[in-house]
Amino acid sequence: MFRLVESMRSENGRLLNLSEHNERLNRSIRDLFGKTSSIAIEDEVRIPETAGSGIYKCRLEYDTSIRKIEFLPYRKRVIRSLRLIEDNTITYSYKYIDRKRIEELLSRRGDCDDILIIKNGMVTDSSYANVIFRDQGGNWITPDSFLLAGTCRARLLHRGIIAETRVSCKDIEKYTEVKLINAMLDIDDSEAIPVSKVFRAI
Numbered sequence: 001m002f003r004l005v006e007s008m009r010s011e012n013g014r015l016l017n018l019s020e021h022n023e024r025l026n027r028s029i030r031d032l033f034g035k036t037s038s039i040a041i042e043d044e045v046r047i048p049e050t051a052g053s054g055i056y057k058c059r060l061e062y063d064t065s066i067r068k069i070e071f072l073p074y075r076k077r078v079i080r081s082l083r084l085i086e087d088n089t090i091t092y093s094y095k096y097i098d099r100k101r102i103e104e105l106l107s108r109r110g111d112c113d114d115i116l117i118i119k120n121g122m123v124t125d126s127s128y129a130n131v132i133f134r135d136q137g138g139n140w141i142t143p144d145s146f147l148l149a150g151t152c153r154a155r156l157l158h159r160g161i162i163a164e165t166r167v168s169c170k171d172i173e174k175y176t177e178v179k180l181i182n183a184m185l186d187i188d189d190s191e192a193i194p195v196s197k198v199f200r201a202i
Helices: 018-033 100-106 151-158 169-174
Strands: 004-011 055-062 066-073 082-086 114-119 122-126 130-134 140-143 163-165 177-181
Touching: 004 018, 018 055, 018 151, 100 114, 122 130, 122 140, 122 169, 130 151, 140 151, 151 177
Parallel strands: 082 114, 140 163
Antiparallel strands: 004 055, 055 066, 114 122, 130 140, 130 177
């Protein structure tokens, strides 16, 4: 049986954004395995003393139930440039452990730090995060053509901090900056990348 992964931010001994993670984990189990009973992550995970202070990534591997739990020290990636990489067949609606196709696309980034995946002319995600763009008025928007429904993305949309819209490859130049967001990288933690550092495919 294949496995999925849920990555959560643990900060000073507390798991953040549990409602969004519980929702995605249980939705994935329901959709992929047909199991209707719910798992409460907070009942399954015990934070070790070694992760009692500072920021850690809590990584859960699961299928019909949680199979593995680990806490890893978090080190933020430095991303200063992005390469546009096209793949019109890629799907990643669920957070699978198997990321071979994404890793193949990432290997084509050249001298850039990460990639923006373009599908059928539309912006989706980076190799490991959802993306948000800052428009000329200072507002942050996120593409509605995303691959994975990220938990940070969902929370920011729910709070009205970002808005969702269509973003084509040609639209990128209309924006001033792009940020990467995920469970470990909230909007205020992510460094803004000027759109001038978003490069076309090699």
